[in-house]
Amino acid sequence: MTMDHLVTRSAGLPACLALVSLVSFAGIVHAEDYRISTQEQYLQASSRTYGPGDRVLLERGKRFTGQFLIRGGGEPGRPVIVDAFGEGALPILDGNGLSDNKGVLQIDDTDQIEVGNLEITNAFGTKTKSYGILVQDNSGEKHSHIYIRDCYVHHITSDDSNCTAGSGDKNLGGIHLTTGNGTLWDDILVENNRIEYAGRSGITTGGWSKPNPPPPGKKPGKGGHNLDDPSDCITNLRIRKNRISYASGDGIIMRMAYKGLVEYNVVHHCGYPSNAKPTDVSASIWGANKNIDCVFQYNEAYAHFRNADAGGFDVDMWSKGTIMQYNYSHDNAGGFILSWGPNMGCVIRHNVSVNEKPFGSFSSTAGLAFENNTFYLGDGMKGTYRVWGAVMRSNLLVAVQGSFSTNKSAVVSVGDYYYTPKGKNPSGTGAEAKDPGFVNPCGATSPIGLANLGGFKLRADSPCPKVGADIDHILKHADPDKQ
Numbered sequence: 001m002t003m004d005h006l007v008t009r010s011a012g013l014p015a016c017l018a019l020v021s022l023v024s025f026a027g028i029v030h031a032e033d034y035r036i037s038t039q040e041q042y043l044q045a046s047s048r049t050y051g052p053g054d055r056v057l058l059e060r061g062k063r064f065t066g067q068f069l070i071r072g073g074g075e076p077g078r079p080v081i082v083d084a085f086g087e088g089a090l091p092i093l094d095g096n097g098l099s100d101n102k103g104v105l106q107i108d109d110t111d112q113i114e115v116g117n118l119e120i121t122n123a124f125g126t127k128t129k130s131y132g133i134l135v136q137d138n139s140g141e142k143h144s145h146i147y148i149r150d151c152y153v154h155h156i157t158s159d160d161s162n163c164t165a166g167s168g169d170k171n172l173g174g175i176h177l178t179t180g181n182g183t184l185w186d187d188i189l190v191e192n193n194r195i196e197y198a199g200r201s202g203i204t205t206g207g208w209s210k211p212n213p214p215p216p217g218k219k220p221g222k223g224g225h226n227l228d229d230p231s232d233c234i235t236n237l238r239i240r241k242n243r244i245s246y247a248s249g250d251g252i253i254m255r256m257a258y259k260g261l262v263e264y265n266v267v268h269h270c271g272y273p274s275n276a277k278p279t280d281v282s283a284s285i286w287g288a289n290k291n292i293d294c295v296f297q298y299n300e301a302y303a304h305f306r307n308a309d310a311g312g313f314d315v316d317m318w319s320k321g322t323i324m325q326y327n328y329s330h331d332n333a334g335g336f337i338l339s340w341g342p343n344m345g346c347v348i349r350h351n352v353s354v355n356e357k358p359f360g361s362f363s364s365t366a367g368l369a370f371e372n373n374t375f376y377l378g379d380g381m382k383g384t385y386r387v388w389g390a391v392m393r394s395n396l397l398v399a400v401q402g403s404f405s406t407n408k409s410a411v412v413s414v415g416d417y418y419y420t421p422k423g424k425n426p427s428g429t430g431a432e433a434k435d436p437g438f439v440n441p442c443g444a445t446s447p448i449g450l451a452n453l454g455g456f457k458l459r460a461d462s463p464c465p466k467v468g469a470d471i472d473h474i475l476k477h478a479d480p481d482k483q
Contacts, residue, residue, distance in 0.1 A: 031078070033057060035085060039064060052078040058118065061088035065096040068105050074112030079145060084117040090152060095122030095130060103134025103176070104156075111143030111185075116150045123155035129169070132156045132198055135177040137185065144186040148175060151193045158199030158248075171206065173199030173247060178206040179256075185234045192241045201282075202244035202267065207234055207256030209290055225290035227320040227344060233258035233292060240264050241480055246272045249282035251301065255289040262287070262296045264480040271305035271333070280307055283338065285327075286314030293321040298477055300328045300450060310334030311360040312353070315346050315368060322346040326474050328453060329353045330446040335360040336375070343367035348389075350469040352453055354378070354446040357385045358397065358404075365390035374456055374468040377402050379444040384423070392416050396436060396468030399423055417464040437462035450478040 031053030036042050042064040045056055050072035058064065074080045082105075084091050095104035104120050107113060120132045132153035137143055158172035171178070174195040179185055185207070195202045210232045212224040237260040244251045244267045251267030254260050267284040284301035287294055301312035312329030315322050317340050329336040329351065336353035338360035349371040358375040370389035377385065377399040385399065387406045392413045397404055403423025406413065418425045419436050440455035447453065457471045458464070477483060 037062060050080045055081040057083055057085040058091035060084050060086040060091055063092040063094060065094045067095065067098055067102055068093050070107045071110060073110035079112040079114045082115045090117055090119040092119045097124035097128065098122050098130050099128045101129050103131040105133045107135045109137050109139040112145045114147040119152045121155045123157055128157040129159055129172055130156060131172060131176050133175045137183045138180040140182045142184040147189045149191045153193060153195045153198050155197045156199040170201060170249060171204045174202045176204045180208050182208055186236050188234055188237045190239045195244045197246045200248055201250040202247045202252055203239055203242060204253040205234065205255050208232060209256060225318045227292060227318065230258035230292045233290060245269050248272050251284040254287040254291060254294060257294050258292045260291060260294040263298045265299045267301045269303045271307050271310055273305060281309045282307060283309050283311040283314040286316055287319055287322060288316030289318050291319045291322060296324045297326045298450060302330045302332060304332040304334060306333035309338055309361055311338040313337045315339045315343055317341065319346055320344040324348045325350050327351045328450050330355055332356045338362055339365065339368055341366055347371060348373060352456060352469050355381060359386055359388050362388055370395055372469055376441060378442055387411060394467045396464065398436060417467045434463045436464050450474055
């Protein structure tokens with residue numbers, strides 16, 4: 001074999017016996033280290049199939065060009081590892097103009113694999129359609145344990161100049177994971193990656209969906225998802241502790257997940273107008289297309305550039321039981337949240353929105369309830385801001401220089417507290433215009449970071465102590481490494 005490789009010996013056995021064991025059971029035991037230091041080794045590594053326990057290690061401080069394909073897979077407890085070795089900067093995988101909807105690092109039809117500590121880029125041209133990391137599985141089988149951690153993905157050129165709300169081009173860019181042909185996934189982790197200037201979107205998931213069953217006596221229809229059947233969803237999907245900035249569209253989109261978790265991510269300055277035709281619709285962190293009982297928590301989204309949506313968060317079409325809680329949204333051009341139906345039984349609670357309009361674009365508020373959120377519009381926010389939550393309970397809404405408006409026929413407000421010293425309270429809210437008593441709220445400049453929200457705690461003498469977000473809880477859980 002021309003590639004320099006080392007055989008990993010079985011722990012606890014003499015070297016000669018360990019080597020004999022690996023040779024004797026070559027069809028069963030498969031555990032080798034493939035150390036990649038040259039471009040030739042890189043191309044060879046991209047052409048082979050890996051097995052349980054194999055480690056594909058790229059040397060730090062080196063740059064490799066072209067697509068890197070990973071095929072094969074591990075087994076429970078013995079995943080395939082793709083990582084770095086040596087000292088110095090992360091190894092760089094440079095797509096060098098890769099296009100045709102390919103990934104610089106591409107993982108096809110496999111499971112039991114862990115990827116980490118790689119730098120990935122594909123900055124070339126203006127008409128390129130590519131991904132930094134693409135994980136796709138059309139095997140039709142049930143696969144599990146796909147981990148992507150501690151990678152730096154940046155400058156992935158993707159042409160989304162004709163991207164529309166329903167276009168597949170929305171997924172181009174940083175990290176995309178998708179299934180098809182009846183493939184089922186379990187135990188998927190995307191954690192602690194840094195993604196910047198990475199094309200259309202930062203992190204996206206998608207998947208295969210069984211046809212929506214027709215009504216009794218009717219032929220199968222088109223579109224839609226059966227929200228009572230999670231059997232075709234990705235299970236145990238976690239997107240956490242990632243930092244995403246300057247995507248030309250969305251930061252994080254979770255789709256096709258059952259009990260998925262999106263937490264401790266920071267997404268900022270997305271919707272970045274990098275193309276001749278800027279992205280028409282996007283949001284920082286959101287879920288859609290058959291998400292069932294998913295949780296979005298302890299995330300921060302800010303400074304989304306202006307477009308038709310441009311919200312910090314979004315509960316989008318075909319979501320059931322979504323809980324969006326303890327998040328921090330500020331300075332987004334489209335406001336804290338938007339929503340497009342149909343949705344069922346979704347709750348937006350204990351979030352903090354600062355210096356942005358509370359509610360963005362929407363088509364249907366059915367299936368959403370807003371509970372104990374804090375909305376604060378500081379100095380310079382002088383407009384009248386629409387409130388459209390179908391059910392509003394115990395929210396705190398403050399506009400230092402502006403005011404709020406509601407459509408009473410569409411909004412049911414129970415125990416909400418409005419404070420608009422220079423404006424008008426919405427008619428029918430029953431709220432008195434008394435200062436709610438924040439400890440030390442901000443002015444025109446919003447604090448950055450969940451740990452810096454202490455100024456939005458309410459003093460002991462507050463006239464509304466039971467409304468708004470639980471700031472103490474947010475501060476207690478602001479650092480994920482302490483949980």
